[in-house]
Amino acid sequence: MTADRGRTMAVVPVRDATLPPGGAEAVAEAGGVALLAGGGAEDAAAELRGSARLLLVWESPEFQPGRWARAVAGACAAADLVLLPACPDGRDLAPRLAARLGRPLLAGAVRVGPGYAVLPRDGDRRAVRVGITGPAVVTLRPGVGGAAPVRPEARCSVRRIGPAGAARDPGEARVVAVRVPEPGAADLSEAERVVVGGAGLLGGPDGGAAAFAALSEVARALGAAVGGTRAAAEAGLVAPERRVGATGVRVSPELHIAVGVSGAPRYLAGTGDPAHVVAVDRDPGSPMMAAADLGLVTDAPGLLAALARMLRDEAAPGTAADAVGDG
Ligand SMILES: Cc1cc2nc3c(=O)[nH]c(=O)nc-3n(C[C@H](O)[C@H](O)[C@H](O)COP(=O)(O)OP(=O)(O)OC[C@H]3O[C@@H](n4cnc5c(N)ncnc54)[C@H](O)[C@@H]3O)c2cc1C
Numbered sequence: 001m002t003a004d005r006g007r008t009m010a011v012v013p014v015r016d017a018t019l020p021p022g023g024a025e026a027v028a029e030a031g032g033v034a035l036l037a038g039g040g041a042e043d044a045a046a047e048l049r050g051s052a053r054l055l056l057v058w059e060s061p062e063f064q065p066g067r068w069a070r071a072v073a074g075a076c077a078a079a080d081l082v083l084l085p086a087c088p089d090g091r092d093l094a095p096r097l098a099a100r101l102g103r104p105l106l107a108g109a110v111r112v113g114p115g116y117a118v119l120p121r122d123g124d125r126r127a128v129r130v131g132i133t134g135p136a137v138v139t140l141r142p143g144v145g146g147a148a149p150v151r152p153e154a155r156c157s158v159r160r161i162g163p164a165g166a167a168r169d170p171g172e173a174r175v176v177a178v179r180v181p182e183p184g185a186a187d188l189s190e191a192e193r194v195v196v197g198g199a200g201l202l203g204g205p206d207g208g209a210a211a212f213a214a215l216s217e218v219a220r221a222l223g224a225a226v227g228g229t230r231a232a233a234e235a236g237l238v239a240p241e242r243r244v245g246a247t248g249v250r251v252s253p254e255l256h257i258a259v260g261v262s263g264a265p266r267y268l269a270g271t272g273d274p275a276h277v278v279a280v281d282r283d284p285g286s287p288m289m290a291a292a293d294l295g296l297v298t299d300a301p302g303l304l305a306a307l308a309r310m311l312r313d314e315a316a317p318g319t320a321a322d323a324v325g326d327g
Contacts, residue, residue: 200260
């Protein structure tokens with residue numbers, strides 16, 4: 001079925017009736033026209049009512065990128081530009097879909113406009129504008145666009161599709177298990193919670209190694225991804241690709257905890273619009289404090305060490321009382 005006659009269409013992989021990070025943004029970039037594929041796609045479509053115009057939904061509980069590409073290619077072939085969120089499933093599906101459609105793939109764009117995409121290069125140090133001169137598939141990094149505003153009165157047409165060519169191929173890649181990554185490895189741009197360490201952790205004889213280890217322990221307990229400011233990345237305490245900010249990874253979490261981070265404009269420009277911001281700093285007048293809902297004015301390495309100790313003691317019952325005291 002070829003339902004889209006417009007020039008841009010989003011293809012959004014859905015799991016358990018939930019849109020992936022960047023899914024709503026891809027739909028907004030596509031002008032509200034999208035194909036949602038996956039388990040609970042029709043329920044996920046409800047999230048987009050009021051912000052989407054035309055939604056094609058294909059129920060397919062098991063993610064199989066090769067099969068999905070074959071299945072949905074016909075439905076989006078009429079769109080010149082096919083946009084996918086650069087979430088894990090989107091990144092798996094996009095190259096297969098591009099190959100199926102015989103188009104180039106522009107991966108991990110931070111902006112898409114008429115006839116161009118902006119792609120980060122050199123570990124996000126540079127942004128390159130690439131011309132799009134014909135039909136293309138583009139993956140869009142989550143957190144860079146923003147979802148379309150909801151207009152409750154807007155009409156949205158939802159159509160179920162049963163694409164052809166969706167037969168299962170036993171030789172194809174399939175998902176065996178989905179594992180939650182360690183905080184140090186979790187994708188920052190998609191994380192709902194981030195804990196970021198800054199230059200305020202770098203003091204001490206070890207240059208901040210112990211403070212960052214404690215930060216990771218705290219982040220793991222919170223189910224949060226770990227990042228660093230430019231100062232922390234330059235000190236080697238986080239990998240360069242985990243540097244948050246205007247020229248690093250752009251995050252868009254629900255919860256942002258900044259520890260020993262001053263909140264410089266170049267940093268704040270990459271932190272999105274979180275619902276909750278916690279700042280830990282010894283300077284009550286720092287810009288990060290001004291941006292926070294909760295500010296803790298204290299020595300950050302000391303606080304992290306105390307929290308990490310408490311977590312360890314909690315994991316070893318019977319000693320929790322010893323943990324409280326010197327933080
Ligand atoms: C072109 C350009 C691009 C840039 N891009 C980025 C970017 O993408 N990301 C980025 O992060 N930066 C970027 N920067 C750098 C940015 O301007 C800031 O210099 C940087 O963000 C500062 O990092 P920081 O907050 O860790 O350090 P600082 O600004 O030095 O802040 C450290 C904070 O820790 C506090 N502190 C110190 N000791 C303690 C303690 N013991 N306990 C508690 N608090 C303490 C201090 O009060 C201070 O608030 C860019 C700069 C330029 C020029």
